[in-house]
Amino acid sequence: MSETEGQETATSPASSEPQDTTAQEVQESAEGATVEEPQNALTEKFTPKEWDALKVFRNEIPDALASAYPDKSDAKTAAINLWGVTIDPSNLLDARVSVVLMKFLRARNLSVSEGKVMFIATLRWRDEFNVEAACKEEFPEDVFGQLGHIYGKDKAGRPVVYNVYGGNQDLKAIFGDVQRFLRWRVAFMEKSIELLDLESTDQMIQVHDYAGVSMTSRDANSKNAASEASSIFSSHYPELLHKKYFINVPSYMTWIFWLFKPLIPSATLAKMSVVGSGASTIGKALLPEIDAKQLPKRYGGEAEAF
Numbered sequence: 169m170s171e172t173e174g175q176e177t178a179t180s181p182a183s184s185e186p187q188d189t190t191a192q193e194v195q196e197s198a199e200g201a202t203v204e205e206p207q208n209a210l211t212e213k214f215t216p217k218e219w220d221a222l223k224v225f226r227n228e229i230p231d232a233l234a235s236a237y238p239d240k241s242d243a244k245t246a247a248i249n250l251w252g253v254t255i256d257p258s259n260l261l262d263a264r265v266s267v268v269l270m271k272f273l274r275a276r277n278l279s280v281s282e283g284k285v286m287f288i289a290t291l292r293w294r295d296e297f298n299v300e301a302a303c304k305e306e307f308p309e310d311v312f313g314q315l316g317h318i319y320g321k322d323k324a325g326r327p328v329v330y331n332v333y334g335g336n337q338d339l340k341a342i343f344g345d346v347q348r349f350l351r352w353r354v355a356f357m358e359k360s361i362e363l364l365d366l367e368s369t370d371q372m373i374q375v376h377d378y379a380g381v382s383m384t385s386r387d388a389n390s391k392n393a394a395s396e397a398s399s400i401f402s403s404h405y406p407e408l409l410h411k412k413y414f415i416n417v418p419s420y421m422t423w424i425f426w427l428f429k430p431l432i433p434s435a436t437l438a439k440m441s442v443v444g445s446g447a448s449t450i451g452k453a454l455l456p457e458i459d460a461k462q463l464p465k466r467y468g469g470e471a472e473a474f
């Protein structure tokens with residue numbers, strides 16, 4: 169049975185035309201007419217169970233928007249924008265909207281009620297945190313200029329995003345103001361998401377480079393920043409990560425990985441690997457995913473990058 173077989177739950181009983189369920193799904197509108205379900209390469213991979221959950225979730229969206237924005241009188245009907253996608257409650261039949269909504273369902277094992285709670289909490293958090301302002305903020309180049317790099321793609325076209333938390337960085341200046349760091353980190357995450365077309369790519373690879381860090385780098389501020397950022401990502405950035413590598417981790421510090429275990433959902437933890445130091449060790453871990461031409465030389469690739 170193909171992955172898309174069984175999605176076609178509401179074809180017109182009068183229709184004797186054979187339906188091409190891989191190209192489009194057909195579903196019944198409120199008036200009983202059949203309407204086409206727009207598809208892209210990502211929605212075509214949804215399973216029948218995922219489609220079922222998505223259809224129920226769509227009906228909950230107006231109510232979710234009303235809960236997220238209690239002060240907005242037209243919240244149930246007004247379109248919102250999330251990660252560059254317009255979510256219009258009056259027309260949710262859009263492939264990229266389906267991809268975004270599916271992230272909340274997948275992060276909650278296809279439970280519509282839990283996915284809805286996460287969706288509402290994410291929209292509220294985005295307002296409270298003021299993600300829009302964080303994205304416009306100018307951060308001092310001498311502090312943040314070398315902290316994040318978006319460079320290259322993996323073999324499946326996913327963007328690769330590097331956080332250089334080691335190196336010769338002034339970690340005291342970076343983490344001295346935890347809230348400012350979080351605004352920078354969230355803005356950097358949003359910038360990385362802009363590279364996802366949500367048509368064929370909807371996840372990224374993240375790399376943390378810890379070259380040169382020591383136990384003294386882990387002060388109260390950097391620990392708070394790390395656990396707060398980690399909690400923001402698991403609560404409000406569902407299913408955006410394909411894999412995450414922690415590279416140049418000093419061997420005596422690998423245990424720190426396990427400190428995060430209680431904070432991170434097990435499915436996310438399974439996407440993470442700790443890699444030792446040196447270009448050849450790192451290359452061995454990353455080259456199966458990222459072509460040498462897309463991988464910086466210092467990580468065992470061939471690219472003349474940062």
Ligand code: HEM
Pocket residue numbers: 331333339353376378381382383385386390393394395397398399401412414417418421422423424425428432442
């Ligand atoms: C000593 C200096 C270190 C600093 C300044 C630091 C900084 C950070 C920051 C800011 C985050 C937030 C998440 C993000 O930015 O994507 C983070 C997350 C994390 N760090 Fe570190 N870290 C350090 C050492 C380590 C070490 C040695 C390990 C061991 C592998 C480690 C493992 C992790 C894990 C597992 C996460 C959670 C990732 C996530 O939720 O996506 N960290 N760290």
